[in-house]
Amino acid sequence: MIFITILILSFLSILFICKNIISKNLNNKKYTILICSVLFLFSFSSLIYYQIGSPFLNMKELYSLRNKILEAKVEQNKNLANDLKRFDELNLASQNDPQNINILLNLAAIASKINKVEFEIATLQKLQLIENSPKIKSLLAQAIVKKANGQVTSRAQKLIDDALADNPSEPGANFLNGLAQSQIGNDEAALKIWMQLYNNTSIDNAWKNDLETNIRIAAKKLGISQRVIDKKLINNVKITDPIANDILNLSEKEQNIRINQMVEQLANRLTKDKKDLDGWIKLFQSYKVLKNNYKALEALRTAIEISPTIFLKQTLLKELLPPNKKPNFTSETVNLIDQILLEDQNNVDALFFKGLKAFNEGDKKIATIYWKKLISILPSNSQMSIELSKKLEK
Template sequence: MLWLGFALLTLAALGFLAWPLLRTRRRAAAGRRAHDLAVYRAQLAEVEQDAARSGISAAEAAAARLEIQRRLLRADVADGPAGETAAAPSPASGRLIRIATIAVLLLVPLVGGGLYLDLGRPDAAQFDRTLARAQAEHDRQLRSQTETLIARLRERLEADPGRADGWLLLARSLLTTDQAAEAVDAAGRVIALQPDNAEAYALRGEAQTLAADGSVTPAAQQDFQKVLQLDAQHPGARYYLGLARQQAGDNRGAYDDWRALAADSPADAPWLPTITARLRELAPRLGIALADAVPAPRPAEAAQDTAPGAPGPDQAQVQAAQQMSPEERTAMIRGMVDRLAEKLKAEPDDVDGWLRLARARDVLGDHDAAREALQQAVTRQPDRVDARMALAFNLAGPTVKSRAPLPAEAVAQFKAVLEQEPNHAQALWFVGRAAYEAGDKAGAARYWKQLLAQLPPDSPEAKELSDRISSLTQ
């Protein structure tokens, strides 16, 4: 059905191109015939005038009138080029126009379609959609399982209400499933049992904010301020207090709070993209250049190395970095990342360190250096699936979401993951995709059938994947 629509659109477009060509000769013929008729009628009128003035004899007038009427009749009944004078478009010209028109109608779709089939991939747009839907179905199942676990946890807490860890887990779970009002009560039970639990105050403040449709209420602000009394660097409390300032109209205060949080955050912090977007949104309102709106974050490894002498910056260095130019801050970060690399030379079996280094290199845009770090991690611990998947995606680069075929080295890593986890969903999808790209439809069907077995039978993702597998055998 989709291709039928494309064909109809192509024909419509070609029709607009061909119509002027087909009409050109007709318009020329019609214009020539109208001109001749006008001339002959004018000549006939002149003859009548000359005869009335006795300028010519009656016999001469009759002969002239007969000849002009004969020509007028001939021009009036003529149809197209056959009836026109020698000045009209020739038959050869008409044939040339028809040949050009046919060439346009045939060559445009044939050449365009051939190039698309050779260079394009008609089905690539749906390649990753099946995996995305499978992930969505997985998320729905996870939510259902979470709700079941919440019900069981409630039962246990009714029997043993003095378990602060249970109430904290319940508060997190309720917040995850968008039950903010219930999460407020659960976090309150934790605070009643443990008045100095910073995480409980943070959870209750966040739940109060979500229950108020994103508005940081005074009660939520009190909870976040209490969090900072217990943990001055808590990122969630710092973010929400900045949001409260913005909601109160204090854009400058919000910007300063968020900029300080960004400067204190490691480069791989999950909240950093949100903070960055907020800073870029406020900067134009405050007359701050976008190039200076976001401070350089700490490298990813700095959050992990907190012992004395570790390569991460101390508070004095962080404050000094805020006074640096963007180039100077980048140089400082590179220096710390390089120190982590030197540390790993002395401790090469630190796989987590290699993964941190890879993330930091990626943040700096050094994807080749990140690949080298990932290869070190995989070499040191070959059974580390997360390291192999990270290396596979690094090797694949933009082909993961484009129509270009996956690189062979990335496919090799996906296959290595399947050797360790034969039912790894992402690896099954990409190895199947690679087989399809190589023309191995049987191989693609085999991997995708294995993936299909993991999907709920009645889910839309299962149906789409099943249809795709069926198309491979046609």
């Protein structure tokens, strides 16, 4: 209102001056004072406009925007409260069962989400003592880099190198390795690492956008035009990979033939080098892409023979008992479930399938034992916990 009043007075004063100039009714002194007053009022009103913006606001839109901000804030606080509750539950569960890998992994993940970086690092260090896998090393390196505000420290670099020595295709370790190269000025190496990782990352992966941003920054430093990078990213082709370029220039039918040939070449090589764990895992993944499930499972079984880790056994169990099909409990799946539970008595997948097998066979007593244990591990409001409770009540 003040602004509008000043604006109206300024406008009327200007009209008054113009009228009197025309009629020559004002002397020079009065004219000077009046001009200064009008200019002051006009300048003052303009200053207010500059500071607070236009007074002619749509109040309905303003209130609507305010309500949206408040709703978002309430939702954010609600999510934070749920995350903190989940953190407390997992922290308590880890104290009761300090060797449970799944609980510790989930605890580290939720600690990262609520920005408890020190706690995340401590939890991952506990995990490393239980299972010193490339994945754990990579996660620990990521947490250390996060604590250092994005700088790849010497401690993180050691973990990255160890993870890549065990598994050269570990995504998190490769991402950080590219970051480390970029930070020491080796943008060419960083770009090569990130492009290779980009090609192996699924489109719906949450961090693919971050990876693309880093690729563009590295390319810009090297003087590579954005048009060239756009083409490479759209086609999802390795910059220095002539084989990939050759394949993309073929027809779809010829591409499939060529890819199948490459996979078979890998399979033939592995028959001579049967201890190549990474090779067998790649072969499993390749056959999965080609939808050759039989050969994929055979490759995965061979990988388990080489390294019978709980992760590989759990992967095989999920492949044999997919959620979109009626479960077929064979002697192989039953043995897998028992082996997993022997190593991890609180394994969520194994407890679920153990209870499901008993439930399908009409043995509700056994199903209750395993599912009640599973329910005690799961968050009380989780969908699985609710569904299992309903089944047990029938």
